[in-house]
Amino acid sequence: MKIKTICVVGAGLMGHQIALQAAISGFESFCTDTSEAALQKAQDFALDWIKKNQEKGKIDENEADAIKKRLTFTSDLESAACGADLVIEAIVEILAVKRELFARLDKICPPHTILATNSSYLVSSKIADATSRPDKVLNMHFFNPALIMKLVEVVQGPHVSDQTVETVMEVSRALGKVPTRVNKEIYGFVANRVFSAITQEACYMLDQGVASVEDIDNAVRFGLGHPMGPFALLDLVGIDLEYDVRMARYQETGLAQDKPSPALVARFAADNFGRKSGKGFYDYKK
Numbered sequence: 001m002k003i004k005t006i007c008v009v010g011a012g013l014m015g016h017q018i019a020l021q022a023a024i025s026g027f028e029s030f031c032t033d034t035s036e037a038a039l040q041k042a043q044d045f046a047l048d049w050i051k052k053n054q055e056k057g058k059i060d061e062n063e064a065d066a067i068k069k070r071l072t073f074t075s076d077l078e079s080a081a082c083g084a085d086l087v088i089e090a091i092v093e094i095l096a097v098k099r100e101l102f103a104r105l106d107k108i109c110p111p112h113t114i115l116a117t118n119s120s121y122l123v124s125s126k127i128a129d130a131t132s133r134p135d136k137v138l139n140m141h142f143f144n145p146a147l148i149m150k151l152v153e154v155v156q157g158p159h160v161s162d163q164t165v166e167t168v169m170e171v172s173r174a175l176g177k178v179p180t181r182v183n184k185e186i187y188g189f190v191a192n193r194v195f196s197a198i199t200q201e202a203c204y205m206l207d208q209g210v211a212s213v214e215d216i217d218n219a220v221r222f223g224l225g226h227p228m229g230p231f232a233l234l235d236l237v238g239i240d241l242e243y244d245v246r247m248a249r250y251q252e253t254g255l256a257q258d259k260p261s262p263a264l265v266a267r268f269a270a271d272n273f274g275r276k277s278g279k280g281f282y283d284y285k286k
């Protein structure tokens with residue numbers, strides 16, 4: 001199936017950049033949100049991106065106009081989604097809200113439309129049965145910032161058809177991304193699982209007094225060739241986000257290995273969330 005029109009629902013941190021990326025890559029792109037303020041912010045960001053890239057000579061006037069023409073912002077879900085071949089949902093991480101949205105999208109969209117969720121942790125099999133087309137409902141997981149990060153994880157739950165996966169892999173490539181096919185639904189998918197294992201081990205070593213924050217980061221950077229150490233990366237992602245994700249997982253599994261480490265808990269409790277609060281594993285006020 002050829003995808004021509006993409007609708008992104010949710011114009012927040014992830015959605016505004018996914019919608020812009022779609023327009024840049026030549027798709028007809030609709031960006032919708034229940035919040036007018038979020039839509040305005042997304043539109044301002046897109047216009048600013050186009051202006052800056054035109055000034056830098058990366059796109060010419062014709063391309064700038066074409067991107068603007070291909071990108072529509074609206075709070076009307078029905079008009080945004082009714083002509084879409086692919087819908088990418090990027091709204092709040094609450095299962096009941098996502099299920100309600102997918103049930104609505106199922107009624108609004110034509111039968112061929114693929115309904116994807118950008119969720120990092122909710123697998124599509126928890127959502128698919130809210131629609132009459134489970135074979136066309138899957139996780140299409142972008143990374144932040146979506147304009148820059150190349151990875152898209154395309155996850156094939158047991159209900160998803162091969163054709164849907166192949167179409168979404170192809171769209172991801174057309175969006176300039178490198179898609180990874182994930183053959184099974186697994187908590188955290190691939191990249192976040194690896195990241196989680198690294199950060200948990202790094203925190204364990206810090207708690208045990210094995211090495212300092214700086215030395216563990218240096219070992220990972222200069223020994224393993226990672227561009228950033230795990231603590232610098234946690235400060236960037238947000239210690240509050242990491243704590244919430246770990247705590248939710250721990251409450252679900254009850255396994256000691258999923259429990260947030262003392263190093264993480266102490267910083268979370270002191271409101272030291274990382275770069276955003278000026279202090280985390282490192283002090284950014286200095």
Ligand SMILES: NC(=O)c1ccc[n+]([C@@H]2O[C@H](COP(=O)([O-])OP(=O)(O)OC[C@H]3O[C@@H](n4cnc5c(N)ncnc54)[C@H](O)[C@@H]3O)[C@@H](O)[C@H]2O)c1
Nearest residue numbers: 010011012013014033034035038090091092118119120144
């Ligand atoms: N933040 C990240 O780094 C990241 C990375 C990958 C995936 N994700 C996933 O992407 C999704 C969105 O995350 P985010 O960080 O962009 O969130 P966000 O809070 O920045 O944005 C969510 C947006 O959805 C809107 N919204 C809420 N309910 C809505 C509804 N029913 N209909 C339309 N719009 C609605 C909100 O107004 C808000 O603008 C989540 O599922 C998250 O797991 C996030």
